[in-house]
Amino acid sequence: MKNLLKWIMGDQHEREVKRLQPLVDEINELYEEYHELSEEELKGKTEEFRAFIAEQTDPIEEKIREVRQQRGASVDSQERDRLLAQLQGLEQERDTAITDALDELLPEAFAVVKETCRRLMGQEFMVSGQPTKWDMIPYDVQLIGGIALHRCSAAEMQTGEGKTLSATMPLYLNALAGLGAHLVTVNTYLARRDAEWMSAIYNYLGLTVGVLDLHEPGSDSRREAYAADITYGTNNEFGFDYLRDNMVHTLDRRVQRGHFFAIIDEVDSILIDEARTPLIISGPVSRDTQTGYKKYNPMVSALYKKQLAIASELIGKAEQALEDGDEWTAAEALLAVRRGTPKNRRLLKMFHDDPSIQNLVQQAEASLMREKRLHEVDEHILFAMDEKGHNVALSDRGFEELSPGDPDAFLVPDLSEIIGAIQEDESLTKEEQEAEIAELEKEYAEKSERMHVVHQLLKAYALFQRDEQYIIGEDGQVVIVDEFTGRQMAGRRWSDGLHQAVEAKEGVEIKGETQTMATVTIQNYFRMYAKLAGMTGTAETEESEFHQIYGLEVLVIPTNRPVIREDRNDLIFRSKREKYNAIMDEVDRLVKMELPVLVGTTNVDVSETIARMLKRRGIPHNVLNAKQHAREAEIVQEAGRPGAVTIATNMAGRGTDIKLGEGVTDARTVGWAKERGLDLEELVAIDPKLRTDLASQPDDFVIECGGLHILGSSRHESRRIDRQLRGRAGRQGDPGASQFFLSLEDDLMRLFGSERIANAMEKWGAEDGEVITHGLVTKSIERAQRRVEGNNFEARKKLLDYDDVMNQQREVIYDLRLFALEGGEDLKGELWEMIETAIRELVEEHTPPDLLPDSWELHELRRSLLTDFFVQVEELPEEEEEEPSFYDREEILDVTLPAALAQYEKKLESFGENAEKVQSWLLLSVIDDKWKDHLYDLDSLKASIAFRGWGQKDPLIEYKKESYDMFVDLMTDIRKTVTSLFFRAQIGQRPEPQRPQPQRLQYSGPTDVGDTGGAGAMDRSRLAQPGRGGSRLDPVGVAAAARAGDIAGPSGPDPATLQTNRGEESGPQEPVTVDDEPGRNDPCPCGSGKKYKKCHGSPT
Template sequence: MIKRLVESVFGTRQAREVKRLQPILNQIKSHEDRLKALDDAGVQAETQRFRAILAERTDALRAEVERLRAEKHGCPDPVERDALDQLLQKAEVTWKNEVNQTLDDLLPEAFAAVREACRRLVGTTVDVTGQPIQWNMVPYDVQLIGGIALHQGRIAEMATGEGKTLVATLPLYLNALTGRGAHLVTVNNYLARRDSQWMGHLYRWLGLTVACLDDTEPSSQQRRDAYLADITYGTNNEFGFDYLRDNMVFSLEQRVQREYVYAMIDEVDSILIDEARTPLIISGPVGDEDSVHYRGFNPKVAEMVRRQNEVVSGLVAEGEKLLEDEKKKHDAGVILYQAQMGGPKNKKLAKLLNETGVKQLVQRAELDYLADRKLPTKQQSMRNIEESLFFVLDEKGHSVHLTDRGAAALSPNDPDLFLVPDLSLEIHQLEHDESKSLEERAELRRQMEADYAAKSEQLHVIHKLLQAHALYERETEYIVQEGQVLIVDEFTGRIMHGRRWSDGLHQAVEAKEGVVVKGETQTFATITIQNYFRMFEKLAGMTGTAETEETEFYSIYGLEVSVIPTNRPIRRTDHVDQIYKTRREKFNAVAEEVERIHKTGMPVLIGTTSVDISETLSRQLQRRGLVHEVLNAKYHQREAEIVAKAGMKGAITIATNMAGRGTDIKLDPALDLTASEAGLHIIGTERHESRRIDRQLRGRSGRQGDPGVSLFFLSLEDDLMRLFGSDRIARMMDKGGAEEGEVITGKLITAAIESAQKRVELQNFQQRKRLLDYDDVMNQQREVIYSTRLFALERGAELQAEALKMIRAALTKAAENYLADAERPEEFDRVGLHESLLLQFLVPADAVKDADATPTREAVIEAAVAAGEEAFQRKVDYLQEFGGKIGIPEVDLQVLSQVTLSVLDEKWKDHLYDLDQLRNAIQYRAYGQKDPLVEYKKEAFDMFEDLLRDIQATFSERYLKIQVSADGPPPPPPPVMAPPVLNAPSTDDLFNGPVTRTVGPTVVPKITTPGGQGLSHAFGDQTGGAPDPAIGRNDPCPCGSGKKYKKCHGAGA
């Protein structure tokens, strides 16, 4: 009501957007006559003219930036370098502002040139993914408006069929003129390859270069060349993984990406919203002994799940009987709630809940139970509600927990199996037990930690197996093909090839399905989609559905949404939802509706939410003799072909969710579009958690002013209705009094369903925001490590200054720690300190032994640091002299770079593992009335300080002890390459599941140490070796890191 009133006064949002951009549109049109008068060569020459204007206005500023960068890179003095850094930042801002202003000034002419180029290309043929396509596109005015919004760094919401692919060429061309690169990010490989070839026809005619990442191999010269092109197409995963790989290389030449300037994201809601719960991860193997646990416990868990199903069936039967007695209806509600806790998807239970008043009884029992849990333990009357169950499921939270009965069933002979001791308390008691020697206490502590780790591991495995059996359904969350468990994308229905759920869930599902259980992996590098795209100077996106997520786009990415009007009015008819009590009734109604439409000759597109539902519907249509196509995770290879034919006369297509996004469904010219309810009929078989996905499905019909129809069929047994539907919906259904097979429709029920969707959207947004809050903590740390890593790769004066700073810090800390117990100077163990520094760092700090020369604590520390500085300079001189002898310059910088990189990578990898463990454990702080995020920030900061100290000490020790042999400098290691396999964590985790790529063992350069050992050995060779037979895989590592041996120095054993 208020919205309509505002629009009547100020106009619709589309109208306001057109009014805002109309002056720029008029400027574009003003250049058309001039361009039409030019020949082809004249239009093509416009590109060079634009670049000349850019160069004239910005080259001097860019040269100043380059000068300051070079000066800073070669400056050894830290104070002067900081001053240069501030000057550099100001110069960069000035230069980039002038570039952006010049692009804004060039926009009308550049857009007019692209439009004219499109006119000149009409009728030409271009080969697109092996198919000849005739160019027949010239941008409409509304497409120019969309292009303007995209150049301004906004999200352009454009309806399906409005030519977003062509719109993207306008701002991409303009921003590519700078020569700094413009990226077009798509949701899948097919679209990246198709659009780069299709639109590349236009770019090349205008004199620009274009490349597609999917035509190249990771870390190759061809991939590097693809990024050097003016315009680069690729998927979000490829861009993100290239960034991570670039921060794992051992030389600048192995990096493929350049600056992060302008990125335009096609289907921006899919990438920045749907996939934002999916961090990108590069991982490596750490062992496969856990697979034995998964295989070992799987039969017991499977048997327990079977027994639970029997228990739930018995409870449902008991509840149904009690419902017949009016006086026992409350008891019936409690019994049925108990059944719902143990088996929410039980079919008989679902049918009972659809009967009048039953759902309200169960909801009342749930409220009573929650209120009872808040009372003191002795006053709780419903504590025994879980006693008859083996485990309790929480579908909304996607979690499961074992009850006492379940624990007894899994371990009848060992009741203490699931009792995890308070390790900190036991260690505290042990350390104060004077009756035992130090050696005995150390051995007992080692045994305690090993037992604790083993029990925790077993509990973790059982928890994941429970999740796999009770919450993850084959043909819905995943499919099994060729002996592999393949995840199905919940938003698109596509197979997520190579992705793996983390935290052991994937291994649990593999054990459940009886396929090979693959080993555990450890994170080497990770970043979220949000933090990757927030690195770009300017970000833009386009989609058919952005308005519903406008708040999230702005709060996380600072992106505003511009709603672009359609070229022609939308003629699609959207009917209100039809709601049935059961899924069986709903599917029968869908089949009847499809048969009715098919008789008229109009095409039908049926949207489903899972592989299972698509195949159920397929069988129903087969029984009715209706020929149709099925597009789901099993048949994704034919996606484009199936979707392109979905508009043919009489076509029936079943598509899982939004499979085929980006491919237009064009109506068959033979169709009679004057008939009532003509055009493509969209039938939704279930409402998605997000209204946006429903809008996308509707939007497949009614493109470019075509007629169309959309209709959703729902049932009270649908997941959305069952989990998030309020009792208000149930009451409305009861009042409607629908009998079996009858349908209920109405705007009130549709509004209530949308309200349920809004609740889920809010929950999902909070989940994504929470993930970002956690990753922001890591992101700040990642920036520090990666910037230090870049110093190491560039091998300039900055690296030497950073190395000297680390040596000073390490020597200071070592001296402080050694003198910490001495209160007066005469108590200093000067000889011991001298020997300690010599042993650990090979630093002969003779001055620390002289009490006259170093009378105070501060003087002793200064003497130690001074000795470290001298040792550093001696090492530099030694390496430079060695390089001179063998005729190779900068050996000192090469060695310094290699040592720095290996230490950083080793310690950062371990730190990521520690942060993963912290994030998993920190959630339990909520039980102590503490905010887990605040606690995580505190502890992560402390851990990062420890990491920096560890890096400083390890680097100083390794560098100051290093020697090189006469064989010459070490060869550069090969680039870190990931096989073409992606790997995603469980939905009960903080996030929905990372994309993971697995890489092989890291190559460590061989440089000789004083003892004759290889540097890879001195560094703690991560490629493995023979394990110490006295150390168990789950024992604490003897290096003192506090990690299990298998996660530390036994990683490759």
């Protein structure tokens, strides 16, 4: 019934496309009219459209300017709040006016772009160094795609359907608003190519185009690229520029100008695949992190080898038990092997030779889980692996193996319980309690660090394999391989010590661990845009996530020409060996028929295995993987030649067309084969459904369709990646075929679907070497993929849930930074608000509501105001009083606030013309200093919060509660420190201490956090420093420093002029450098012999 209704009414996408048809017709009518316009009249349409938008928005803009001026001139907090609410309402009104104006202009603007394309026909332009003739006028389906993009949808357009041209129309339309229109791509090559290619349209119509990746971060030219009407760039550069802009110390170093409209090319790759990992800018930690990995690496290596030996013993025990008829003992032993070494070859061979053994193990596992006795199995092994959850867990036997003489070496104490007992111990003095707690915290930090290092090393050995998740580069460094594209991610590092663990395992140089300085998730960065849209060939399978996370509706755009590619059912074999042999036979068959073949693999190791097998058979081929990424464009260009064989990891080469060679699109018939003297028996298909006796067929019988043939060596975890691979063939109505070759030993099948399929093969009587293909099996595999997709979605959702908490805090901090950068009267009001609140909080602290006024220590309040803020309040008593001077808190505020305001005005006057710079410098320095520490605290909280689940508490709710409390403390600390430093700052100058050597500042993004979903690396030694509240800023000489223009301050790097190490097609560039400030307890570099916190790092 469901299919019948769909056949009668069409699906929702077809209905939406029909609803857009009248708008498409209107565009085409205007397009015909614009044929008659002169070149000057057509080009003049741009200014005509801009004038129309300005007419709608100029009156609102004038009101916005007036309200901003009023707010800047006011120091009354309530009045400022009222004006802020009014300002936000006016900005919303302006945004609505812009949106309405653009919607009204859409038909005319799209028609202008289409007419421009017609007039460019036949002209030659240089694109990526190659002369390219313009031969494109948007089809109706491209107009529909453009409308969908303008309306903030994720447009699914099949590969080769002209997404690049479709994007030009909404980009042109939204650029008219003058707020910037961004086109986000997955790599530098595509950003440059598309900008050069499509700028022919934009330049003709008087718009400017910028390309981020052509310019250094923070440079004037990068700022100009953002100032252009339309800006092209990679997602990483957009995100990192946002973070860098919020680390600079002068307004003119910011490069971005807002987030109005963005179209994301390959939106699924950027918003889905790369969204599990946040963008992170990290700096060095102030301690040696390499020693721990060097120390414990031999120990963990020996542990891993012993686990392999134990697995062999258990398999021998299981084989003996099966001979003796003791199935339970055998199942328990094999279950232990599967949990400890799931890819053990002897185990997989047993499952392959006798599927009933695998069923036996699964039944035993289910029984033990029901009885909650699964942990008993783990006592046979040293550690258990969770491949699905990407984690490892040491058993009690494993802990004993690591520290046989010290059973408590890896036992982390329960801090809260022990600290509570110490505080309740009346036999200890306060000083003794503090000493014991400090010693306990030190022990906790040491054991936590030791456990963390061992855990990361164990993951490196058990879960990360060379030539799968990473390779060893020519320079001997560990280089991450992107799991989705197979490309080298040069310069990127896994965080939280995982990269150091892999380096220790491989015996290469171990580089220092890092600490987060700025971070944002892909999701929260792109959700900042007022209008966000995307386009890809594969969006429908992720429709729910696009809607839930980004508010994007997916619209499937019909193809301009029908897709005639044959997507065949999967071929399934018992073992990988049988599968690879079948792939060799199929490649050999297709090459003999002079058809191009693309073999898709999931990792470097598989691609090289297939390459070796092809070489042994004497079949010429090209390999496109992380080790040959430099030849990508050349290999893709040759991939469509007759008989060409290309092996590609996943979607390497995505975004570039494989052009088919001469004669490739022709079907291969029996007559064609006879003409070339081919042996018909060698051309018989491997697929049972296509197998036939060719010798008995007529000459016009089609042996194989023409076009590119896709052979997938295994299914990916995501159906979308499989669709992308299939989509390499059959572009723009070309013929082609795709088919996946699978085995029961493939990771996806082994983890999620092998039992059902193994039973099916046994039921259908499939023998060794025999292939099965059936629609039910293909559906079973898709169900397994859906489960993996669900797991991955939950991982991304979890990351977003945690980052949403930080995102609200980040917005407050970054807004405050922007106030400080912009300066002016508004900053003066904002700073007074902070001082006023800090004074109020101090008064509240000394006048608790649960005490009577005669118990208030107002003499202490007077002393605190003087010592903390240099504010003298004569009305407050100097000594403790018998009779209170004040009975009401508001009376106290009535005398303290005016005194503080008078001191504030006096201080500003003393700074003279440098007052604004001093205020800006102080606020920025304190914010950056405190925010960096706050990020560390959040990292630490996130790392430990999962344990709350053991106490039947929701970790996310607990994280929200505690992070909110931490943020309240942060804002209080910022206000107090700013107030104190402001009132203490003096005109004067003292010698600057010698700065330490610059240290590395690193950038990491998607594929950098391989396991934790956390926001960066943590310095666990700081757990032993409970009182990290003091400022590291120097108020003396502040005004002189500001006058000299040294506004960057000692507390933050100046990344604007620095290079990122995020090259896509090139190797890593020189990393960013940042001054590494001394630790608070380190000797001061000025040579005084004092600790830094007591000398140049002192707030006083």
